[in-house]
Amino acid sequence: MTDPVLVEVLRGELVESVHRGCVAVVDADDKVLLQIGDIDRPVFPRSAVKAIQALPLVETGAADAYDFGDKELALACASHNGEPAHAELASAMLAKSGLDEAALECGAHWPSYQKATVALARTGGSPSALHNNCSGKHAGFLCACCHSGIDRHGYVKADHAFQKMVCEALEGVTGARHDAGNRGTDGCSIPTYAVPLKNVAHGFARMATGIGLEPVRAAAAKRLMDACMAEPFYVAGTSRADTRLMGSAPGRIFVKVGAEGVFCGALPELGVGIALKCDDGTARAAEVMVAAVLAKLLAEDETLADTLRQMANPVLSNWNGIKVGSLRPAEALA
Numbered sequence: 630m631t632d633p634v635l636v637e638v639l640r641g642e643l644v645e646s647v648h649r650g651c652v653a654v655v656d657a658d659d660k661v662l663l664q665i666g667d668i669d670r671p672v673f674p675r676s677a678v679k680a681i682q683a684l685p686l687v688e689t690g691a692a693d694a695y696d697f698g699d700k701e702l703a704l705a706c707a708s709h710n711g712e713p714a715h716a717e718l719a720s721a722m723l724a725k726s727g728l729d730e731a732a733l734e735c736g737a738h739w740p741s742y743q744k745a746t747v748a749l750a751r752t753g754g755s756p757s758a759l760h761n762n763c764s765g766k767h768a769g770f771l772c773a774c775c776h777s778g779i780d781r782h783g784y785v786k787a788d789h790a791f792q793k794m795v796c797e798a799l800e801g802v803t804g805a806r807h808d809a810g811n812r813g814t815d816g817c818s819i820p821t822y823a824v825p826l827k828n829v830a831h832g833f834a835r836m837a838t839g840i841g842l843e844p845v846r847a848a849a850a851k852r853l854m855d856a857c858m859a860e861p862f863y864v865a866g867t868s869r870a871d872t873r874l875m876g877s878a879p880g881r882i883f884v885k886v887g888a889e890g891v892f893c894g895a896l897p898e899l900g901v902g903i904a905l906k907c908d909d910g911t912a913r914a915a916e917v918m919v920a921a922v923l924a925k926l927l928a929e930d931e932t933l934a935d936t937l938r939q940m941a942n943p944v945l946s947n948w949n950g951i952k953v954g955s956l957r958p959a960e961a962l963a
Contacts, residue, residue: 638954653829685791701718707766833893874923892918921937924938
């Protein structure tokens with residue numbers, strides 16, 4: 630099955646490029662409310678499922694033991710910019726369990742936010758694992774290990790006791806198989822699993838509503854989702870789509886980006902989960918897709934829907950600030 634064109638890139642008024650993709654919107658009872666393209670084809674959701682991966686942090690009692698609030702829990706679900714506030718909070722989380730950045734096994738890279746990179750370089754600094762966009766997630770993993778008495782060393786490996794807990798959470802929430810047969814390695818070195826978009830969307834509907842989850846897991850899911858919606862800056866950062874989309878309707882929209890053109894999300898008031906994939910992995914096209922889907926689902930709120938439609942139709946400018954084109958949802962999505 631060939632997925633339909635969902636995003637068009639215009640140069641002037643002419644279509645220059647197109648992006649194909651697939652979208653699934655599913656409720657907590659596993660009813661498909663919107664299907665575009667092949668939603669049964671397995672995809673790697675990558676970082677888009679970090680809120681599910683963070684469940685053991687709350688379920689083990691580690692979040693309470695270390696007195697983590699919304700900011701810490703949001704960072705545990707984040708793919709952040711590596712801005713100072715992100716790196717400092719990740720460091721503070723580690724300190725609560727008696728660790729420092731040397732315990733992180735995610736690798737180091739420069740901040741994703743250019744201004745933060747420039748500022749760090751100007752002071753003669755160098756990137757550390759704290760600047761890794763996944764450092765908050767890894768800090769959460771390490772805190773859960775320490776609180777639970779699990780040897781933290783090698784916590785990124787698939788056969789590590791903590792990664793088995795994460796795998797169980799992913800399987801339990803999405804209902805999809807997670808094992809060596811569909812496993813790959815993510816950019817931050819932890820396992821990532823290819824599962825159908827339909828299952829991922831269903832999982833986020835369950836995260837948002839608690840339906841089909843055991844009480845402890847349902848409470849943990851609500852706590853994590855609420856934290857992300859309350860502190861969207863710590864989920865992503867300055868100018869990021871996740872931050873802007875959640876900030877457009879505080880407490881009503883949850884979204885999380887994943888590498889290679891993936892977005893997942895949920896609308897608690899509607900009880901639905903969202904999962905989408907831009908087939909060629911283009912992030913800017915995936916951002917158009919998720920904004921357009923949200924606008925469609927929230928059409929009854931005309932003001933919010935108009936804001937979301939504007940996000941789904943971004944202007945392209947050149948280095949002189951001259952408008953040269955735009956992106957827009959294609960007919961299959963609009």
